[in-house]
Amino acid sequence: MSGQSKKKPFKIEAYKHRVEVDPKYADRTWAVIEHAINEIYNHNASGLSFEELYRNAYNMVLYKFGERQYNGLVSTVTRHLRDMGKAIESAQGSFLDELNRKWSDHTKSMQMIRDVLMYMDRTYIPTNHKTPVYELGLNLWRDHIIHSAKIQTRLVDMLLEQIHRERMGEVINRGLMRSVTKMLTELGSSVYQEVFEKSFLDVSASFYSGESQQYIEVYNCSNYLRMAEKRINEEVERVSHYLDSKTEPKITAVVEKELVETHMHRLVHMENSGLIPMLVSNMYEDLNCMYNLFKRVPSGLNLIKDVMASHLKETGKQLVTDPDRLKDPVDFIQRLLDMREKYNEIITKSFHNDKAFQNALNASFEYFININNRSPEFISLFVDDALRKGVKGASDDDVDQVLDRVLVLFRYLQEKDVFEKYYKQHLAKRLLSAKSVSEEAERGMILKLKTECGYQFTSKLEGMFNDIKTSQDTMLGFYNSPYGNDMADMPAITVQILTTGSWPTQNINTCILPAEIVIVCEKFKAYYLGTHNGRRLTWQTNMGHADLKATFGKGQKHELNVSTYQMCVLMLFNSADRLTYREIEQATDIPGPDLKRCLQSLACVRGKNVLRKEPMSRDISEDDAFLFNDKFTSKLVKVKIGTVVAQKETEPEKMETRQRVEEDRKPQIEAAIVRVMKSRRVLDHNSIVTEVTNQLQARFLPNPVVIKKRIESLIEREFLERDKADRRLYRYMA
Amino acid sequence: MRRSSNRKSSSASAAAGSGSTKAASKEFEKIDHLFNVYADKSSAIIDPEGIEQLCSSLEVDYTDVRILMLAWKMKAQKQGFFTLEEWRTGLKALRADSMSKLKKALPELDKEVSRPTDFLDFYSYAFRYCLTEDKQKCIDIESACQLLSLVLGTQFGPQVDKFTEYLKSQSEYKVMNMDQWMGFYRFCNEIPFPSLENYDSDLAWPLILDNFVEWFRENQK
Numbered sequence: 017m018s019g020q021s022k023k024k025p026f027k028i029e030a031y032k033h034r035v036e037v038d039p040k041y042a043d044r045t046w047a048v049i050e051h052a053i054n055e056i057y058n059h060n061a062s063g064l065s066f067e068e069l070y071r072n073a074y075n076m077v078l079y080k081f082g083e084r085q086y087n088g089l090v091s092t093v094t095r096h097l098r099d100m101g102k103a104i105e106s107a108q109g110s111f112l113d114e115l116n117r118k119w120s121d122h123t124k125s126m127q128m129i130r131d132v133l134m135y136m137d138r139t140y141i142p143t144n145h146k147t148p149v150y151e152l153g154l155n156l157w158r159d160h161i162i163h164s165a166k167i168q169t170r171l172v173d174m175l176l177e178q179i180h181r182e183r184m185g186e187v188i189n190r191g192l193m194r195s196v197t198k199m200l201t202e203l204g205s206s207v208y209q210e211v212f213e214k215s216f217l218d219v220s221a222s223f224y225s226g227e228s229q230q231y232i233e234v235y236n237c238s239n240y241l242r243m244a245e246k247r248i249n250e251e252v253e254r255v256s257h258y259l260d261s262k263t264e265p266k267i268t269a270v271v272e273k274e275l276v277e278t279h280m281h282r283l284v285h286m287e288n289s290g291l292i293p294m295l296v297s298n299m300y301e302d303l304n305c306m307y308n309l310f311k312r313v314p315s316g317l318n319l320i321k322d323v324m325a326s327h328l329k330e331t332g333k334q335l336v337t338d339p340d341r342l343k344d345p346v347d348f349i350q351r352l353l354d355m356r357e358k359y360n361e362i363i364t365k366s367f368h369n370d371k372a373f374q375n376a377l378n379a380s381f382e383y384f385i386n387i388n389n390r391s392p393e394f395i396s397l398f399v400d401d402a403l404r405k406g407v408k409g410a411s412d413d414d415v416d417q418v419l420d421r422v423l424v425l426f427r428y429l430q431e432k433d434v435f436e437k438y439y440k441q442h443l444a445k446r447l448l449s450a451k452s453v454s455e456e457a458e459r460g461m462i463l464k465l466k467t468e469c470g471y472q473f474t475s476k477l478e479g480m481f482n483d484i485k486t487s488q489d490t491m492l493g494f495y496n497s498p499y500g501n502d503m504a505d506m507p508a509i510t511v512q513i514l515t516t517g518s519w520p521t522q523n524i525n526t527c528i529l530p531a532e533i534v535i536v537c538e539k540f541k542a543y544y545l546g547t548h549n550g551r552r553l554t555w556q557t558n559m560g561h562a563d564l565k566a567t568f569g570k571g572q573k574h575e576l577n578v579s580t581y582q583m584c585v586l587m588l589f590n591s592a593d594r595l596t597y598r599e600i601e602q603a604t605d606i607p608g609p610d611l612k613r614c615l616q617s618l619a620c621v622r623g624k625n626v627l628r629k630e631p632m633s634r635d636i637s638e639d640d641a642f643l644f645n646d647k648f649t650s651k652l653v654k655v656k657i658g659t660v661v662a663q664k665e666t667e668p669e670k671m672e673t674r675q676r677v678e679e680d681r682k683p684q685i686e687a688a689i690v691r692v693m694k695s696r697r698v699l700d701h702n703s704i705v706t707e708v709t710n711q712l713q714a715r716f717l718p719n720p721v722v723i724k725k726r727i728e729s730l731i732e733r734e735f736l737e738r739d740k741a742d743r744r745l746y747r748y749m750a
Numbered sequence: 751m752r753r754s755s756n757r758k759s760s761s762a763s764a765a766a767g768s769g770s771t772k773a774a775s776k777e778f779e780k781i782d783h784l785f786n787v788y789a790d791k792s793s794a795i796i797d798p799e800g801i802e803q804l805c806s807s808l809e810v811d812y813t814d815v816r817i818l819m820l821a822w823k824m825k826a827q828k829q830g831f832f833t834l835e836e837w838r839t840g841l842k843a844l845r846a847d848s849m850s851k852l853k854k855a856l857p858e859l860d861k862e863v864s865r866p867t868d869f870l871d872f873y874s875y876a877f878r879y880c881l882t883e884d885k886q887k888c889i890d891i892e893s894a895c896q897l898l899s900l901v902l903g904t905q906f907g908p909q910v911d912k913f914t915e916y917l918k919s920q921s922e923y924k925v926m927n928m929d930q931w932m933g934f935y936r937f938c939n940e941i942p943f944p945s946l947e948n949y950d951s952d953l954a955w956p957l958i959l960d961n962f963v964e965w966f967r968e969n970q971k
Contacts, residue, residue, distance in 0.1 A: 700953075705952075721957065724957050724960070725957055732887065738929070
């Protein structure tokens, strides 16, 4: 380097250290570094100068001795690791501890070494595609320590042993465990998995398999479930404390399979403690535990749902086919309501309102409620009872709630048109005997039905209400008119005028009314037909009632509330003390079954026997005779003997109603067929049946045989024809 | 086979025309003559008595199916009666203008009817022929059974026997309508008997056949 006086451009050059390309330079420099590495491993790093070492390492690379340095690093570290390995192998009680400490040493050392060799790490190593220093350190540890046969086996065994102990209730050193597993993860996730996790999962599987076998023999269902729940929670906690988080789903899957899935059928069907006993006893918490556990395994929830559904169907079926239950319709429905409430509670409280379970509940109810073909009638009777007597002094809201629940049952009915028929009958009786608890409640119920089934369902019912209202106005008009003006000595009459068509069809049975009554009736009739030209009035003597003032033997006066038929019979005794059955029959012209029922209620019921019967048997025979019972007593002044209350139908009545329903269905089916064919023009048989069923299912389930019959009838009447080319098709004839 | 309908209209016009052409009258001369042998003198129609005589001339029984076939050929409207129109139609189609020719034509007629397309027509004609009243749409079961044996007896003997047995044993159906009549023929053709293996009551078979199949299967057990 020499100064220059000539006019050359001024150059600035880097300060060049005097380099001696001394062959021994590399050896000397490497020795320094090697010495340093040894010192580091011997915990003697404090005496070293970082700057000097760094410089040396830097120079090695600079002067192209990188490879020498790198290889030297590998062999030096390996040597130390071998020593460490021996130390670990010979550790007695504190194997894991020793391993962990050595690991700690090694990583710390490697950090320092990396810092020293930083230049090489950044230049020589990437250029020559070598493993970076720290990573190299890890790999060497992995290869020489972990994968060393003696160490690896012992390591895994120790880890698993610790875990087993903890599972059996002992307290272990979790910190140590965490350090060891962390070491494995740091060495690479495949190391963690291959070395530890696989064995861990296998061992856990056998552990829990054994445990489950043991407990399933001894525990009842609730206890077993709680045990399983506890174990799962334990495992989750274990993972969070000292295992890699990726292990969590794997280990929980193992526990779920061994504890829950393998035994789920046995658990559910366990006698005295399984699912069904739990359902029966409303064990909400245990059911919830089962739900949460079974949710974790495939088909677990389906199993619970299916068993619950079949139990429901069984219980329900028993209920609806039990002849004792069928004697009291109101009680019958109440039991169904209670059952539904119960399961609703269970599904809400224990099954998280799971929709699939709700659906299963509904399907089961729909199944068994339709097994008994009197369900529609009974539901109507229940509503009748509620609307007549109220719900034990409950408020309007409560009545509303009860009706809403009944409506849920109504929705399950397949034969809604049968319900409609009965509801109409029962409503008619309620309206005519003025027995409803509140008109608002009645109207409310009709509104609910309207919302459910549409306007058609309820339009006639509303017609009935209108008739009652109109009749009240008509009565006012009558009494104000000349016809009704001078009725001082005559019986007071109230007439309900029913529009035919709105009210349930009845066979017209008129009987012979007492003379005084006839006069009054004629007056009214004259008045009515005077103001309403062209109408026809027919007296429905089977639906009325009367109040009679009766005086008995010792002068006791009572007011008797009776049906029209009963009135006719009793009035006969004004002119005779004793009459035979045949005489009464002839005088009143009341039809046989009605007359028998009427006489039975007048003569055979204690507290209401205003007549005496000869002989004193319970049943009415046509050879009986009846006498006025002047010894009749009652604590009440007003005695109710009327029988116009809605009751469960007798067998023959039921058959008749059913027949009427079948008759009504025929035109509905035909209308549906015509509607379908009109829009589709040509259709095969099966499709017609499906479409028609769809259209009608809101009201009833049509019988495919009946549909076929109706189709044939329509063919005969030339509304439809068979397609000439393909005789499996039907064609609409415009 | 030429359509007799055309012939009928042509013969009708021939008859209606004030001056029937000489050819036409000559054509039917022999046929008419034969007609008059059996026709009732006052009504100018062959009535049941006349048919009986016709049958004995033909050496065929009154209840023989070939008379029915003859009626079919004639497109006779009313059972037991043949009008001149119908007579002409039938005999011209058969190319018969004398008793001997007519006798010979009968076996040919038998063959003709057996052809599937013709048979279908004949089969449905047989039913309609039995509807004696104006608005009648059904024939009573008894007659239906007899007619079935007559018309289908040779071709589908076993089915006919079983079906008539069923019809006589049940009381739900008192009459049979055209739809059921045709349905049975289709049944004979499409359903193997007595296995009934591809019968599906969900298809458009008339209900009476569904019931028959059910009855048959019950009785087999």
